[in-house]
Amino acid sequence: MRTLLRGGIVVSMDPVIGDLSRGDVLIEDGRIAAVAVTIDAAGAEVVDASGKIVLPGFVDTHRHTWQTAFRGIGADWTFAQYHAAMHGTLRPHYLPADVHLGNLLGRVEAVGSGVTTMVDWFHCADRPENADAAIEALREAPGHSIFCYGANSQDEITRVRAQLPGDDMMLGLRGPQRAPMDDVAADVALARELGLRVSVHAHTAADGGVDRRPIAGMYDRGLLDDRTTVVHANGISDDQVAMLAEAGCSVSISPDVELKMGFGWPETGRMLAAGIRPSLSIDDCPSAGGDMFSTMRTALAVQRGLDGGLTTRDLLEFATLDGARACGLDARTGSITVGKDADLVLLDAEDPSVFPVGDPVGTVVAAGHPGLVDSVFVAGEAVKRNGRLLGVDLPALRARVLASRDRIAAAAGVPVDGSWTPQLS
Incomplete structure (x- = not known):
């Protein structure tokens, strides 16, 4: 099957191809076959990308996709309140069906706003059936999804790994701020045995006496390498940043949540100065929007306010190619490069909120929003066209998610109208 995207403004993120003010992209058998100003592809299905x-x-x-049903409920919460509410109050009432619906809606939302590859950092791991339900939803929804399993049982991790070969799984470490270092070491050893990349939360936000040098502890035990992604890393010391760089780790920045919840300044600039190309992430939709546009804009504005550093192209690279590198998928996705999967997004460049487009990169980062997402292709397959998701019964999904949310909230005895302030013990 051949598809030709004709006449668009192409921002390739490939240093050789660069940007094309008017260009064509040819897709063959799910991969990018050619990128040029003009491509002659007789017999190909033509998608008019002019004005895109x-x-x-x-x-x-x-x-944390399983939390999607409680969107917006935690917009005013601190990290301690979020943890008490989502994990202490609501999570115990989640059934596998609720997990499935949260993951399904969250993944549909993500791909609809242009997120073609997503790491689902799953820690609603109270029972094996929850993990099975989460995986089923990720498979049902369009997009490349990586199940990052934050289970406490090595047997359970091994069980799920048998279902998810290749690059479809990561291990979500409990980490030194949640578990003894011997347990962290055992988990990393299992990940290496199973061929899994790992992701671990680490920061110095006030959180009940956590380890203030989590990176140093892992570094000293040889638990960091280029298969490790550290989430947040707010407030870690300069020597620990250097340890991450030396080990070849990646860092995932969630700027909206980090600022709102009191983690401190996002560490985008410090990581970049140390030679670490960070990636970007949403974190959780109870507290933040689920799109990459607002995430890029927050990260840019904060760092420019702090030191004048970073450019819009830096941010777009964090959200595409650097994210792919963090997942070990940069040979497969992250740029419009011949041979890679045709994971592509078409934005409406004629929408009044962005027209006229001079610098497309600056426009996307400074003014982009999900309403501009006209089309999304995953491995060459259209999953959104003309602003509409394909193959998704949104009215039915909305009804099921509302019923799930209301059942969980009633069981927990909490309101969902924003009036709930979680109490800390």
Whole structure:
């Protein structure tokens, strides 16, 4: 099957191809076959991309997708309140069906806003059936999804790994701020045995006496390498940043949640100065929006306010190619490069909120929003066209998610109208 995207503004994120003010992209058998000003592809299905910005799909390297049904409920919460509410109060009432619906809606939302690759950092791991339900939803929804399993049982991790070969799984470490270092070492050893990349939360936000040098502890035990993604890393010391760089780790920045919840300044600039190309992530939709546009804009504005550093192209690279590198998928996705999967997003460049487009990269980062997403292709298959998701019964899904949310909230005895302030013990 051949598809030709004709006449778009192509932002390839490939240093050789660069940007094309008017260009064509040819898709063959799910991969990018050619990128040029003009391509003659007789017999190909032609998609008119004139008036559109053609981008590689976004890569979200850390999202707790199971929480999607409680969108917006935690917009005013601190991290301690979020943890008490989502994990202490609501999570015990989640059934596998609720997990499935949260993951399904969250993944549909993500791909609809241009996130073609997403790491689902799953820690609603109270029972094996929850993990099975989460995986089923990710398979049902369009997009490349990586199940990052934050289970406490090595037997359970091994069981799920048998279902998810290749690059479809990561291990979500409990980490030194949640578990003894010997347990962290055992988990990393299992991940290496099973061929899994790992992701671990680490920061110095006030959180009940956590380890203030989590990176140093892992570094000293040889638990960090280029298969490790550290989530947040707010407030870690300069020597620990250097340890991450030396070990070849990646870092996932969630700027909206980090600022709102009191983690401190996003560490985008510090990581970049140390030679670490960070990636970007949403984190959780109870507290933040689920799109990469607002995430890029927050990260840019904060760092420019702090030190004048970063450019819009930096941010777009964090959200695409650097995200793919963090997942070990940069040979497969993250840029519009011949041979890679055709993971592509078409944005409406004629919408009044962005027209006229001069610098497409600056426009996407400074003014982009999900309403611009006209089309999304995943491995060459259209999953959104003309602003509409394909193959998704949204009215039915909305009804099921509302019923799930209301059941969980009633069981927990909490309101969902924003009036709930979680109490800390």
